[in-house]
Amino acid sequence: MxxxxxxxxxxxxxxxxxxxxxxxxxxxASDLRAGMNISQPAMSQHLAVLRGAKxxxxxxxxRFVNYEVDPDGLALIAGWLAKYRAYWPARVDxxxxxxxxxxx
Amino acid sequence: MxxxxxxxxxxxxxxxxxxxxxxxxxxxASDLRAGMNISQPAMSQHLAVLRGAKxxxxxxxxRFVNYEVDPDGLALIAGWLAKYRAYWPARVDxxxxxxxxxxx
DNA sequence: TCGACACATAAGCACGTACTTATGTGATTT
DNA sequence: AAATCACATAAGTACGTGCTTATGTGTCGA
Numbered sequence: 106m107x108x109x110x111x112x113x114x115x116x117x118x119x120x121x122x123x124x125x126x127x128x129x130x131x132x133x134a135s136d137l138r139a140g141m142n143i144s145q146p147a148m149s150q151h152l153a154v155l156r157g158a159k160x161x162x163x164x165x166x167x168r169f170v171n172y173e174v175d176p177d178g179l180a181l182i183a184g185w186l187a188k189y190r191a192y193w194p195a196r197v198d199x200x201x202x203x204x205x206x207x208x209x
Numbered sequence: 210m211x212x213x214x215x216x217x218x219x220x221x222x223x224x225x226x227x228x229x230x231x232x233x234x235x236x237x238a239s240d241l242r243a244g245m246n247i248s249q250p251a252m253s254q255h256l257a258v259l260r261g262a263k264x265x266x267x268x269x270x271x272r273f274v275n276y277e278v279d280p281d282g283l284a285l286i287a288g289w290l291a292k293y294r295a296y297w298p299a300r301v302d303x304x305x306x307x308x309x310x311x312x313x
Numbered sequence: 314t315c316g317a318c319a320c321a322t323a324a325g326c327a328c329g330t331a332c333t334t335a336t337g338t339g340a341t342t343t
Numbered sequence: 344a345a346a347t348c349a350c351a352t353a354a355g356t357a358c359g360t361g362c363t364t365a366t367g368t369g370t371c372g373a
Binding site: 118119143144146147150151165167168169 | 319330331332333334335339340
């Protein structure tokens with residue numbers, strides 16, 4: 106039930122935002138904090154949860170810690186979604202529209 | 210931020226199990242309860258959350274309410290996942306077909 | 314129409330979670 | 344070595360969540 110850990114990690118809007126920010130480009134915890142009204146420990150705790158869910162991974166760089174998206178977590182979600190593939194092809198059109206909206 | 214509602218819905222292991230059971234075949238709330246050690250109100254509440262996340266939809270049938278998987282929710286997850294396609298590992302064969310369908 | 318049934322809603326409670334401030338740890342600079 | 348910086352951890356607190364029992368709503372059969 107590792108997917109459960111992932112869904113729990115993404116259930117928090119702040120963590121979702123952090124993940125999206127990292128998806129746009131790797132950065133350290135301080136840079137991540139810029140713009141988000143959140144304390145340093147809070148950020149550290151959120152990153153720990155995302156790490157536990159394999160959605161994010163760290164890389165020490167001097168006294169900075171660089172964070173980046175971990176493909177493992179996304180692969181797990183993709184695997185979970187694939188189990189229910191039988192249900193969504195009927196809605197391909199809706200998905201296409203959604204994707205188009207996201208592109209612009 | 211509708212995806213957040215979905216992730217929150219799937220963050221609970223009991224709801225995950227309910228969803229999986231429904232994915233194997235539509236059934237009413239009572240049948241769903243069979244095997245799971247959970248009260249009737251709890252099941253009703255879980256189904257309400259899954260409904261709110263568009264992961265499940267209902268259909269009145271006499272005094273029963275038949276529940277089934279709602280493709281809308283899955284499509285939303287697929288859409289969310291698609292945003293991070295750049296990170297998907299190339300080795301995830303399970304999702305290649307999914308990708309192909311979304312790309313066409 | 315009355316009782317039984319399937320399910321939803323209300324209210325209350327125990328526990329989990331996200332935040333805070335305070336402090337610890339390790340690396341860099343002077 | 345001492346100060347500083349980037350980040351992690353500790354501890355406490357307010358709030359959310361999932362459960363329970365009790366009750367409400369709508370449907371069916373006798």
